[in-house]
Amino acid sequence: MSLEAKKVVIAALGLLFLASLVLVQKLEIDRRAVEAKLAPEPVVVPATSRQCVDCHGQSTPGLVDHWKGSTHAHKGVGCVECHQAEAGDADGFDHYGAHIAAIVTPMDCGRCHPDEAKEFGASHHAKAGNILASLDNLLAEVVEGSRVPMNPHSPTPGRPDMTGVNGLASVEVGCKQCHGSKVAMQAKDGRAITVDELKPDKHGKPTNTALLAEIERRDGKPLMDPGTWPNTGIGRMNLDGSLGSCSACHSRHDFSARRARQPENCGKCHLGPDHPQKEIYEESKHGVAYRDQKDDMNLDSKEWVLGDDYSQAPTCATCHMSGNLRNGGNVTHDPGERISWTNRPPVSLAMDTDKGHAVIKDSDPAKRAALLADGGDSWQAKRQRMTDVCMHCHTQDYVASFYTQYDDLVVLFNEKFAKPGQAIIAALRAQGLLTPQEFDEEIEWTWYYLWHHEGRRARHGASMMAPDYTHWHGMYEVADRFYVHFVPEARELADHAEAEGKKPQADAVRKVIDEILARPEHEWSRRKP
Amino acid sequence: MGRLATFFRQRLPLDPARLRELTNEPVPHHLKHWWFCLGGTPAYLFVVMIVTGILLAFGYEATPTRAWESVRAITEQAAFGWFLRSLHRWAATLMVAAVVLHQMRVFFTGAYRRPRELNWLIGMGLLICTLMAGFTGYSLVYEQLSYWGATVAANLSDGIPWIGGLLRTFLLGGDGYNERTLSRFFVLHGAVLPVTMVALIALHVTLIRLHGIAEMRFRRDEGSAPRFFDFFPDHLLTELLIGLVLMIVLCVLASVFPVPMGPRADPLSTPEVIKPEWFFYVAFRWLKLWSERAALLSLGAIVALMAAWPFVDGWIRRRRPGSEASVFVGIVAVVAIVGLTVWEAVVAH
Numbered sequence: 001m002s003l004e005a006k007k008v009v010i011a012a013l014g015l016l017f018l019a020s021l022v023l024v025q026k027l028e029i030d031r032r033a034v035e036a037k038l039a040p041e042p043v044v045v046p047a048t049s050r051q052c053v054d055c056h057g058q059s060t061p062g063l064v065d066h067w068k069g070s071t072h073a074h075k076g077v078g079c080v081e082c083h084q085a086e087a088g089d090a091d092g093f094d095h096y097g098a099h100i101a102a103i104v105t106p107m108d109c110g111r112c113h114p115d116e117a118k119e120f121g122a123s124h125h126a127k128a129g130n131i132l133a134s135l136d137n138l139l140a141e142v143v144e145g146s147r148v149p150m151n152p153h154s155p156t157p158g159r160p161d162m163t164g165v166n167g168l169a170s171v172e173v174g175c176k177q178c179h180g181s182k183v184a185m186q187a188k189d190g191r192a193i194t195v196d197e198l199k200p201d202k203h204g205k206p207t208n209t210a211l212l213a214e215i216e217r218r219d220g221k222p223l224m225d226p227g228t229w230p231n232t233g234i235g236r237m238n239l240d241g242s243l244g245s246c247s248a249c250h251s252r253h254d255f256s257a258r259r260a261r262q263p264e265n266c267g268k269c270h271l272g273p274d275h276p277q278k279e280i281y282e283e284s285k286h287g288v289a290y291r292d293q294k295d296d297m298n299l300d301s302k303e304w305v306l307g308d309d310y311s312q313a314p315t316c317a318t319c320h321m322s323g324n325l326r327n328g329g330n331v332t333h334d335p336g337e338r339i340s341w342t343n344r345p346p347v348s349l350a351m352d353t354d355k356g357h358a359v360i361k362d363s364d365p366a367k368r369a370a371l372l373a374d375g376g377d378s379w380q381a382k383r384q385r386m387t388d389v390c391m392h393c394h395t396q397d398y399v400a401s402f403y404t405q406y407d408d409l410v411v412l413f414n415e416k417f418a419k420p421g422q423a424i425i426a427a428l429r430a431q432g433l434l435t436p437q438e439f440d441e442e443i444e445w446t447w448y449y450l451w452h453h454e455g456r457r458a459r460h461g462a463s464m465m466a467p468d469y470t471h472w473h474g475m476y477e478v479a480d481r482f483y484v485h486f487v488p489e490a491r492e493l494a495d496h497a498e499a500e501g502k503k504p505q506a507d508a509v510r511k512v513i514d515e516i517l518a519r520p521e522h523e524w525s526r527r528k529p
Numbered sequence: 530m531g532r533l534a535t536f537f538r539q540r541l542p543l544d545p546a547r548l549r550e551l552t553n554e555p556v557p558h559h560l561k562h563w564w565f566c567l568g569g570t571p572a573y574l575f576v577v578m579i580v581t582g583i584l585l586a587f588g589y590e591a592t593p594t595r596a597w598e599s600v601r602a603i604t605e606q607a608a609f610g611w612f613l614r615s616l617h618r619w620a621a622t623l624m625v626a627a628v629v630l631h632q633m634r635v636f637f638t639g640a641y642r643r644p645r646e647l648n649w650l651i652g653m654g655l656l657i658c659t660l661m662a663g664f665t666g667y668s669l670v671y672e673q674l675s676y677w678g679a680t681v682a683a684n685l686s687d688g689i690p691w692i693g694g695l696l697r698t699f700l701l702g703g704d705g706y707n708e709r710t711l712s713r714f715f716v717l718h719g720a721v722l723p724v725t726m727v728a729l730i731a732l733h734v735t736l737i738r739l740h741g742i743a744e745m746r747f748r749r750d751e752g753s754a755p756r757f758f759d760f761f762p763d764h765l766l767t768e769l770l771i772g773l774v775l776m777i778v779l780c781v782l783a784s785v786f787p788v789p790m791g792p793r794a795d796p797l798s799t800p801e802v803i804k805p806e807w808f809f810y811v812a813f814r815w816l817k818l819w820s821e822r823a824a825l826l827s828l829g830a831i832v833a834l835m836a837a838w839p840f841v842d843g844w845i846r847r848r849r850p851g852s853e854a855s856v857f858v859g860i861v862a863v864v865a866i867v868g869l870t871v872w873e874a875v876v877a878h
Binding site for chain 2: 001003006009010011013014017018020021024025027028029031032033035036038301302305308309329
């Protein structure tokens with residue numbers, strides 16, 4: 001072979017090699033840019049979702065952009081994978097060749113994330129929609145709104161269409177946007193069809209199939225009851241029988257783990273006068289450190305393990321859900337697994353839970369032990385899990401002493417104000433000095449403020465190291481409410497009862513009050529100058 | 530000027546005429562074409578890497594707790610640190626490419642043939658040192674991928690018969706990646722390999738000087754007497770020109786595509802996709818095609834065959850004079866290398 005021919009061979013192979021080098025370097029540069037988060041990860045649109053992305057990219061571009069920023073998009077999980085419905089699903093409809101449903105439930109997410117769905121399903125979060133018998137629900141539906149039909153009492157200028165009043169507007173827009181609605185379809189006769197009537201099987205398929213024909217449709221699409229949807233409440237009761245909404249924390253359509261790790265996410269619901277966890281956290285040193293060092297906390301990392309990916313500050317997720325070095329990086333979607341007191345009721349309860357994850361309220365130690373032994377979970381185990389989190393930054397003694405401080409505050413509130421308050425209200429009811437109707441007497445509002453607002457603030461403040469919420473927004477206001485309002489109102493009810501000829505009943509109530517105030521902790525209030 | 534020259538002449542008793550004769554070797558005419566002058570390119574890049582490497586070493590800390598942070602500080606805080614690091618990295622990439630291209634030219638033109646077999650072996654040594662330097666340098670950053678790449682490589686070396694375990698222990702400084710591993714890589718990368726390469730380059734150049742550069746004779750040159758030209762200044766100017774172009778290319782690459790920081794190594798979290806540096810893609814893909822033992826043995830055999838090729842080729846040509854088998858073997862080898870490299874680059878796993 002002549003040197004001329006070899007020159008051609010060398011040139012051709014050299015160019016081939018250089019071309020491959022350019023290609024490989026281009027791929028390397030792109031890969032490193034993604035790795036260093038200087039460029040977005042490539043989006044993989046599965047064939048089944050290509051049409052959705054093309055069309056919704058025009059009609060709802062924000063929605064598609066959110067999805068493109070998601071891990072789903074980078075892993076090739078498209079629209080149909082989540083929104084697919086099966087024939088016979090109550091909310092399923094044909095949409096450009098695909099049979100889909102608008103609402104994606106935990107049962108849908110659980111197809112790919114079974115562990116997360118199971119943990120979440122066992123959590124208190126998943127049951128948050130069950131507020132039907134609660135005082136909060138009574139307030140929103142009856143006191144703030146109206147359960148009975150209601151009409152406008154005068155026209156609304158410019159809005160002649162306002163011909164009726166939705167008495168449940170407050171509960172639908174307020175309570176249920178956090179607690180979750182019971183999702184309903186509109187029936188042709190105007191009523192709502194919910195999971196109660198559809199009676200889905202364990203796979204979420206309605207067993208009462210006769211109802212499907214009764215669902216109102218427009219252009220083939222079943223109509224949702226607008227009072228129940230849109231709704232991303234964390235305890236939403238879905239048509240397939242599943243409870244909850246993953247998008248409550250992870251948002252749609254970017255399903256961001258990063259966002260769920262930030263306290264602002266929890267702050268959608270955990271804030272305000274009755275449970276200001278978000279504000280309490282912000283006041284605490286944890287919240288201060290988080291604001292300062294958020295940028296260094298690797299919030300985008302895949303695992304986000306405390307002690308490994310970050311140590312700067314804890315967020316809500318860190319303490320209640322995320323993995324840490326001491327627990328092997330195990331994440332839980334049941335935030336109750338690390339909580340040792342429930343401060344939700346008037347009197348805080350130790351978080352012993354039965355196998356169904358319900359708080360054990362029985363006071364008999366033997367019965368409690370039996371329920372714990374039968375698949376339950378003790379408050380000590382929960383506290384140890386939280387202690388494991390704390391001990392990434394604090395010593396064992398430090399954490400134990402913190403818990404002593406927290407326990408002391410909870411028990412102080414329970415013993416000095418909560419149990420006495422309950423006893424006085426119980427005495428008033430037992431003696432017939434209160435009507436069965438809640439919130440129709442001033443003392444019922446006073447008591448509600450005392451435990452539901454101020455009492456919780458004090459206890460939550462102590463649980464997360466926010467001194468101002470523990471004291472000024474908490475125990476100080478509890479004390480003010482108890483001594484200046486609650487006890488005088490109870491005595492006033494007794495006085496009125498006596499004036500109405502109910503002296504025995506009045507004396508019985510006074511006896512309970514006096515016995516309480518005779519205790520040493522209330523002695524200061526009886527001193528006369 | 531005359532006094533200064535006299536000063537040095539008195540203190541350095543060298544004969545200028547003898548020095549000129551020693552350095553000014555006759556250069557074959559074909560080296561008038563710049564594309565035959567790329568043999569000096571790896572040496573040029575090697576100098577760039579030595580200079581930038583020394584500057585980077587001022588800021589580098591070879592411990593698992595500090596390595597990634599120190600590279601981050603070099604990249605983000607040190608004056609021109611990002612530029613030095615990018616120059617170093619791109620010079621490494623171009624050096625591997627230049628070594629391969631140079632070796633291709635030598636192979637296809639048969640410049641390794643008798644009496645230059647030993648220089649081919651030295652060249653093979655330089656190729657292996659270059660690849661080793663690339664591997665250890667990549668590992669020093671202590672990024673997630675470089676950590677796991679090093680771990681995989683160490684585990685693979687364990688599969689080499691007889692010496693695998695010893696090699697792995699030598700590389701890692703223990704049974705697994707530990708706090709001594711990085712300092713071991715650092716010593717290899719910053720001292721052992723460069724010194725070895727300087728020695729090999731010196732031997733390589735000395736042998737070239739002793740044998741003279743293999744002359745390429747095109748058809749049009751046949752029948753005519755061999756033509757030569759002076760190394761100084763003609764050839765040196767060509768080399769300087771190539772060096773300047775190379776420096777411009779390097780600066781552009783380093784500025785337009787600066788090397789970013791990957792995530793810090795996490796021994797607890799195995800990445801979904803583990804990739805070595807691009808110049809090991811060919812071996813990595815090969816390993817995925819066969820069982821570990823078969824792949825390692827065949828890789829070793831291929832490298833041994835490459836090293837021994839001048840002797841194999843000599844044996845073939847003794848039996849079939851004028852055989853160009855090496856050209857066809859070379860075409861197959863280059864296409865296979867390019868194909869496997871691109872294959873590994875375009876797929877995730």
